[in-house]
Amino acid sequence: MQRQGDTTERQGQIRELASKIAKERIAPNAAEYDRSRSFPLEAIRSLGEAGLPGLIISEAEGGAGEGRTRFAGVVQEIARACASTALIYTSHVVAAKAIEVAGSESMKKKWLPAMLRCQSLGAFAVHEPGSGSNAGAISTRAVRDGDFYIVNGSKFFITSGGEADVYLVLVRTDPEKGPQGMSTLLIEKDTPGLSFGQPEDKMGLRSTSSREMSFSDCRVPVENLIGNEGEGLQVIGKSVVGWGFYGAAAISVGIAKAAVETSVRHAKERTIAGRPIGVHQAVQFMISDMILGSESAESYLHTSASRADASPATAALNGFKAKLHASEMAVDVANKAIQVLGGHGYSREYPVERLFRDARGLTLHFKTSEWLRQDVAKAAMGI
Numbered sequence: 001m002q003r004q005g006d007t008t009e010r011q012g013q014i015r016e017l018a019s020k021i022a023k024e025r026i027a028p029n030a031a032e033y034d035r036s037r038s039f040p041l042e043a044i045r046s047l048g049e050a051g052l053p054g055l056i057i058s059e060a061e062g063g064a065g066e067g068r069t070r071f072a073g074v075v076q077e078i079a080r081a082c083a084s085t086a087l088i089y090t091s092h093v094v095a096a097k098a099i100e101v102a103g104s105e106s107m108k109k110k111w112l113p114a115m116l117r118c119q120s121l122g123a124f125a126v127h128e129p130g131s132g133s134n135a136g137a138i139s140t141r142a143v144r145d146g147d148f149y150i151v152n153g154s155k156f157f158i159t160s161g162g163e164a165d166v167y168l169v170l171v172r173t174d175p176e177k178g179p180q181g182m183s184t185l186l187i188e189k190d191t192p193g194l195s196f197g198q199p200e201d202k203m204g205l206r207s208t209s210s211r212e213m214s215f216s217d218c219r220v221p222v223e224n225l226i227g228n229e230g231e232g233l234q235v236i237g238k239s240v241v242g243w244g245f246y247g248a249a250a251i252s253v254g255i256a257k258a259a260v261e262t263s264v265r266h267a268k269e270r271t272i273a274g275r276p277i278g279v280h281q282a283v284q285f286m287i288s289d290m291i292l293g294s295e296s297a298e299s300y301l302h303t304s305a306s307r308a309d310a311s312p313a314t315a316a317l318n319g320f321k322a323k324l325h326a327s328e329m330a331v332d333v334a335n336k337a338i339q340v341l342g343g344h345g346y347s348r349e350y351p352v353e354r355l356f357r358d359a360r361g362l363t364l365h366f367k368t369s370e371w372l373r374q375d376v377a378k379a380a381m382g383i
Helices: 004-036 041-049 068-081 083-102 105-115 175-181 232-269 281-310 312-346 352-362 369-381
Strands: 122-125 141-145 148-158 166-172 182-188 194-196 211-221
Touching (some): 004 352, 068 232, 068 281, 148 166, 232 281, 281 312, 312 352
Parallel strands (some): 122 166
16 A cells, blocks of 8 residues: 555655756747747657656546646646746547546547647637537537537637647537536547637747637547447536536636745845845735735635545536636736836736736636626535
8 A cells, every 4th residue: 555655745746746847948939939829749748758648648648647636736837937838738638538537448549649649639619609618509510410410619718729630529419408418529629620710829828829710510420429429517516527627726826926036036136226126015915915915815725625536526616716816926926026027027028028928818718707707706605
């Protein structure tokens, strides 16, 4: 039997490995990824070479079998270097987790080995122009035709759009059944009838290749159904909500941590009239607030993740709260970092303006802060 100390040591080594890769192989290129909107494939490949995509996949399927707490820690380290890379990694891991949990044996054998090494990249496609963050409002249809589903419709703001090899797509297989009429299909990138728009020119998270996906009589084999017909929301819920929200929260925490580190360093090194700006009380107050904000969000994230690991039935609500708190906090911390750096903070020669833009995007990604506030309040009131 593995001793607790052995487990803790192994977990620490995993996070240390993620930190090392982030600092040495991702951070040096993060600014260029942002400027050019180039997809950070080399960075993702480096994570795959280290086995990090298999972090939350069961040992039986070739992964490490870790929980949400360790997952959040690894994502946080990646996000300190590059939030876009962390978001791509999170989306990929969530897609792999869905295949592990709900996919057929043949599907798992075909895709998981390559996905765990990032030789094949995964993504998920839920939101549509007419649905926003409300997955229940999607209209993309999948009509059974013998051994195939014929898919028509579109998705938008798809992370890794056009870059991923396989997509988990939420569709309506029976429009008369409402939420019970939704299913999840695995659709390969080169499937006839699937096309992609141009990458969105976004304010932040610019290198994630967010694109629109269009389906025009796209023929998808029935064997690519993940789970059973009518279980699409459950498949998406267990993966995107049950795991992805912890990744999203961790990205926000990583952004905040990077903002704090940059601000502290600048306050010590930047001198005016021969004195470091850090000697001034106004700067000290801002840095103090930033530290408390980032550390409280980090602590709450890991508490929420631990609760979800101990009781998976609570994963959704704990994920909602952790993501809401962390994403709102990161915007505040990054905003203060710009103030600490002054004019330098407003310049693209320094990283904090990118941190702010990326942080702002996380209040919209997965679910907006407004939707999350509703979810948390409704759970508290039992409605």
